[in-house]
Amino acid sequence: MNKAEIRALLEQVKKQELEVDTALKAMEDLPYKELGFAKIDNHRELRVGYPEVVYCEGKTVEQVKAIFQFMYAKESNILGTRANAEMYASVQAVCPEARYNTLGRTITVQKNPACQTESYIAIVAAGTSDAAVVEEAFETASILGNKVQKIMDVGVAGIHRLFDHMDTIRGAKVIIVVAGMEGALASVIGGLVDKPVIAVPTSVGYGANFGGLAALLSMLNSCASGISVVNIDNGFGAAYSASIINKL
Amino acid sequence: MNKAEIRALLEQVKKQELEVDTALKAMEDLPYKELGFAKIDNHRELRVGYPEVVYCEGKTVEQVKAIFQFMYAKESNILGTRANAEMYASVQAVCPEARYNTLGRTITVQKNPACQTESYIAIVAAGTSDAAVVEEAFETASILGNKVQKIMDVGVAGIHRLFDHMDTIRGAKVIIVVAGMEGALASVIGGLVDKPVIAVPTSVGYGANFGGLAALLSMLNSCASGISVVNIDNGFGAAYSASIINKL
Amino acid sequence: MNKAEIRALLEQVKKQELEVDTALKAMEDLPYKELGFAKIDNHRELRVGYPEVVYCEGKTVEQVKAIFQFMYAKESNILGTRANAEMYASVQAVCPEARYNTLGRTITVQKNPACQTESYIAIVAAGTSDAAVVEEAFETASILGNKVQKIMDVGVAGIHRLFDHMDTIRGAKVIIVVAGMEGALASVIGGLVDKPVIAVPTSVGYGANFGGLAALLSMLNSCASGISVVNIDNGFGAAYSASIINKL
Amino acid sequence: MNKAEIRALLEQVKKQELEVDTALKAMEDLPYKELGFAKIDNHRELRVGYPEVVYCEGKTVEQVKAIFQFMYAKESNILGTRANAEMYASVQAVCPEARYNTLGRTITVQKNPACQTESYIAIVAAGTSDAAVVEEAFETASILGNKVQKIMDVGVAGIHRLFDHMDTIRGAKVIIVVAGMEGALASVIGGLVDKPVIAVPTSVGYGANFGGLAALLSMLNSCASGISVVNIDNGFGAAYSASIINKL
């Protein structure tokens, strides 16, 4: 609420065109639902038509269920990330059409038919072992209403596999690159395209990988331009950013 | 060069419509200039109209001069990053219109009038001490042809300073957030906008800042969605990514 | 026991007003109970009326039980932290009124009616997942005799939720901020209040969070003044410090 | 500005007791001075009577001078931290009574006679080499209006030196412990007092000290209760927090 809007409200109050209570309400900023243990942000949904997102890790099964139940009443789409099977079971009891992606650990409730974008997001993954992160990104991008193309197992150890898919990759409006180990795929793709690349390091690897640190540092230090990076294994974050860009 | 294009070429050769040497040349993939110590990539320029970018750190003054001299003959805009004053002096001798941003350590040669975008990139900085990174980002975004709005010194320690500029920030097509110390500004802005946010951690700080590590980890772990991150102090990279998005 | 007190004792002995043994006893410094595997510090309790605190992690169930049993005979309040359910069961056998906070992993024995402070400690938490640390802090502050206000789920991703509770936060004598991920909440609150802020980084998060390191570094590097920090997940320590300040 | 205050304003506007422009101004939230490269926060000063604080590192000499010049016009006390001698010289040209603490690297301008607290802050340092941090803390606490007691060189390698000063230490309302190397002094003092202890790790040491990391981790993991920690070498931050507590 900016200065001009406040002035307008004040003028209306002065002219008695507006009740004090109505003005006050308009100036109030309480766009969330208090659940006691959580405050659900209604604001974002109204503003941008995005579904609610619930980060389930560290919450109890009961808390997750209660949050879904509340949201379910509101007719919006819902996305739960980092959810386990037990959480899904409890959610299903209150949201019958909830769907669970075992690999990606997402719960999705699609109440409104998706109004999909024409342009698409490409999700390109280095190895089969990166699939969990790919699935989280895929479910996120899809529930947010994006068309998505997945390209799996094109890591740089056999770079000809990548080159065969360059047309699909170059055709995307934004590209998510998912890679563990040394994460070199991000740099190689970054050097071949002129689209925004969002790189997701994964914790795939062992030893001096240090839980994804190797891929993370590699991607942050890429010699190719046009690459930005999200947290290790953060398929959700990459897809969320990609969705904003894809819808620009 | 894809399969369809190669087939077309082959058909032309078969029909004798095309000389073998011409076809061969078309299939050759040598779009760079060999300078001995460097191979200048002409390809990217032709393809996307972007200026050449020279990362000057670690190169000798002579090498920087030679690269600018070669590029200067090609009528394209040129951007040199991480350049010191001595490099600039030597470049100026061969590119009289070269301009130097002391704080941002950039050399720019603007040979073509910039065809600027209508939408703009907002560069938002937490503190005065982050100015060097802001300037690198500003020069990069500008030479790439983007309209840019700079908002300085709106760190979260006095958050009301930020709120006063939210309209400018929300009006941007893409937002670059530059912050050192704990880098909290990225999260706060990320929670307030629906535009892509590219966060640049800076090495501003001391002690347990560990050269920007604190801000980097902070930004990678942001609780706000829609944020992606580039390397510490990488104003260039943030602006390059932002430019791609701004021009989508 | 300072120089003046020792002189006084010596004068009394000289004047035969005091027995050597009595003087000796007064000078002895053995204010602890030897249990073999542990030496229980009686001194702190007598001096400051604080309850005994038992750090249960790394102790056997038998040791925890024995320590509670000994303390229970002394009519003081008792607090056990990082206790598991099995420890609680064994303690309950000897201290029937012992209470267990499952989330906070605390065992409390309130033998004396709490003489509560008038001023209160505010415990402000960024997310629902930080609840375990909040509960440890809450139980600690409460058994130490402080009035406490809990404000949950006001992380900076939806900063309007925080602003709605600023009156409660500003009304506290000391504020504990509990946050994982990037821990930005500490900086935002630190910039808005003029009360001591004790920040507790939590291990909530994943990937480049590195077990709470991201939030810890973020809080240590806060651009806001007036913030001091305790160990990752150390709800007890934050509440203990806050209690000392609240009772000043 | 809370709901009740806004309602009151609206009522006044409605009753025509207040001009729209006056109400608007009251609701505006622009309590800072725009200097272009910096936004000086006037708000904190008005609210809490604290002097302005300028973090000089990373700013140019000209910027530091300009900020002091602006503040100097306002009759408030001013504190500049991490300032070098050149900055001081330029500040002195515009603020003749500015004072420089070479060791502590602070510039102070005391325009108002300090209204000192009765209670005092004790600053206890492990070694002579920690003096720079002690001085920063001392200047900060003093300009903020606190009485301060400094106790130097009482590290645990000769613990009897510490015990001789325990009365002074215990008499303080809040204690700042400054220590490098292994930082054990914080734990020892923490175990001996019932006052809030703010620990400042310093970068004094070498080798596996890793720039103060050893002392930082040591203090964060202290087995004594009642200790909170600030950034490495952050004498300012410790004194600022201590001042808030000392003035409660």
Place this chain on the structure above:
Amino acid sequence: MNKAEIRALLEQVKKQELEVDTALKAMEDLPYKELGFAKIDNHRELRVGYPEVVYCEGKTVEQVKAIFQFMYAKESNILGTRANAEMYASVQAVCPEARYNTLGRTITVQKNPACQTESYIAIVAAGTSDAAVVEEAFETASILGNKVQKIMDVGVAGIHRLFDHMDTIRGAKVIIVVAGMEGALASVIGGLVDKPVIAVPTSVGYGANFGGLAALLSMLNSCASGISVVNIDNGFGAAYSASIINKL
């Protein structure tokens, strides 16, 4: 496919000696099998006669089985690394002659009689606890067709045990040194031989070993020349490199 070969193809097409489709096919570069979740690289096998290698960790049992099944049809040798017993059971169902090395966690399918090298690879291990890595290296080197000599438990704590085997070690064409803890064995052997040494740090150890980091850093900083290093616990990688060298 180089320039000369392309010219030759074009000439043939021009002379109508070659069909466009045949030329196109020759120019196509699709030497992999698409399995959906994986793209199996046929190219490497054809080119160098090496068996397929499957990194099983992070793949599902079904995926591992499907990959082995596909490869099994091709009459090449197969090596699976980081495989668990369940994976082996499922592979055995489709490749009856598959063999499992429990310690080394490898699945091997030897369809072609090994044409072994005359020269041998020496695998030298510091301790019995390094056996898992030794076995992975041994199985890899063997299935790749190398003669191998294993020398176990010759760590530097009892250096005379090592000296007794120096003839065998010096007789090898390439030496793999496997060591955990401080990894000093690599330096000692490196100083005694004139053969390429490939050092494998293992995660054997505890405390400040940090999962193999101590041995890794030790080997990278060896004062002896002629040593190169692979990832922690990467017996496969060491053996693969050693095999290339052994077959030169």
Place this chain on the structure above:
Amino acid sequence: MNKAEIRALLEQVKKQELEVDTALKAMEDLPYKELGFAKIDNHRELRVGYPEVVYCEGKTVEQVKAIFQFMYAKESNILGTRANAEMYASVQAVCPEARYNTLGRTITVQKNPACQTESYIAIVAAGTSDAAVVEEAFETASILGNKVQKIMDVGVAGIHRLFDHMDTIRGAKVIIVVAGMEGALASVIGGLVDKPVIAVPTSVGYGANFGGLAALLSMLNSCASGISVVNIDNGFGAAYSASIINKL
């Protein structure tokens, strides 16, 4: 075998007083038993009367059993460290008098009556939770024939508990200090005694303790002189070093 001894042997051979084979055998250096997976060092035992030490972690139960069985035939004392209960059960089958220390995870076989030292080693521990490391050190020092005094739970949070035991500590010939968390006890004791102090950091703690790193760095950076440090949780190593010193 030094130069003088070799000359003597050569003279004997020249004078035909010694057979070539006998001389050769004397010059051979094979003082270990080859078990295939392990080479047991007989040399150290003969030379210094020390028992064999078996580091059990990472070995299979069968390997541990076989090593004990071989050693058992030799009438020497045996010490197994980091052994689990299953290993102990298998060892007991072949060494009936083997004893297991559950907390310390040691297996000891005392075949020869210990010829104990007159001087003693003091093992001083900060907390009850450090008991596992204390027990490993205690069993090691005891089987090596040292008199040992254990002093538990004298951490610096209640430093008066320590002072009460200073006579016992000062009476030792060498002192082992075991401490987790911030490990300050080592510095405090180091400043109070003139005996060699061997400090053992333990992994007791959480959060920014990083598995004992905090205590390790603290001890390495101690401001007190006369302290040397062993690996995190390495009770065995501390006791072994202490035993060498105690027997000097």
Place this chain on the structure above:
Amino acid sequence: MNKAEIRALLEQVKKQELEVDTALKAMEDLPYKELGFAKIDNHRELRVGYPEVVYCEGKTVEQVKAIFQFMYAKESNILGTRANAEMYASVQAVCPEARYNTLGRTITVQKNPACQTESYIAIVAAGTSDAAVVEEAFETASILGNKVQKIMDVGVAGIHRLFDHMDTIRGAKVIIVVAGMEGALASVIGGLVDKPVIAVPTSVGYGANFGGLAALLSMLNSCASGISVVNIDNGFGAAYSASIINKL
């Protein structure tokens, strides 16, 4: 000196064919020259025809000069690494034909005409800024008698530059890959060749590069097989290992 050789010597002594002193001398193992501050290893030179290598960093100018002077008398080639210009000046005074590579910081004295290998080592570098490490590797490989091919500036950001040189790279017997930033070049080349690849991470980069750590971890975690790694900036070590392999 092995068992068979000692037996032969003993037989000769027995048969009086050999003097005791002569046998003793033959058995002595003193193949080094004592310079007081250094012990120059003559053994390696005699055994393998390699030149002496002097690591100059951390030595005084006088020490470097003295070592070169001693070696110069022996007619062997000499290589000094990490030498500064002052060291070179002092060496030139005693070895007139000494040559200095400013970029690579090497001093070389080529007294014997190099007997060069037929096969060659390829040194492939990602960027112009990696030249210092390339030069150290080049000088080392050359003085060791190897034919070398340098390929500069073929980083993955413009991967077509690399593909144009694949024939030269594939033609080498062993390949050294030098890369800073994210070091992805090693993985890309590793996936394209069947020759041993020795990867050298360089400290080229900034921010989260952490002095070469990013490239180091990247190379250690490469998804391509056949890659082994040396220390950051260790051009010498890579060339030394490559030389051993090239001469097999």
Place this chain on the structure above:
Amino acid sequence: MNKAEIRALLEQVKKQELEVDTALKAMEDLPYKELGFAKIDNHRELRVGYPEVVYCEGKTVEQVKAIFQFMYAKESNILGTRANAEMYASVQAVCPEARYNTLGRTITVQKNPACQTESYIAIVAAGTSDAAVVEEAFETASILGNKVQKIMDVGVAGIHRLFDHMDTIRGAKVIIVVAGMEGALASVIGGLVDKPVIAVPTSVGYGANFGGLAALLSMLNSCASGISVVNIDNGFGAAYSASIINKL
């Protein structure tokens, strides 16, 4: 001062055999000299005949001079470590016989003829570049009254150089091993001797050495028993511990 001694004092006071002031003085514990910026510990000197040690780094030239001047009046030996040439010059003005070791950066004042030990400390160093740390250890051990043997440049890259000095090493009562890079020398010597080994990691090296971290971790994880470790480059600490042991 223990319980029995206090009782005796009290009895004397009671019997009027002792004045209150005398008793008080006996009970006072002020064995240090207050210099304002430093408290010089007289206690240690009186108790153990050791010289004063001044850690000069981080102190001003004036402070160092003042401390030496005060000590000089007391007829004890003095040792200053980490002193620069300027400090030495100022000390020399007040202590004419002060001696400076440029490499070791020590100032020594030997006022009393050293009463040297019969047994000796061996200081064994891996490389010439470790000389600075060796010299600090040598000066420390010497001024503390120990006989010392230095053995330089016997690193494991040419292990025969070490074996030639094993008699001298084995003859010592305690051994200091100084090594940078990978620090393997400590393990090799640890496996060959039965004397206490104090290992000093040095910061000699580059790249993944991380300022001595590689050698430090290597030594802490040594597979040899009987090794304890001091801080990186801490020659003083190693010699101090060795001196205590040598004098037992």
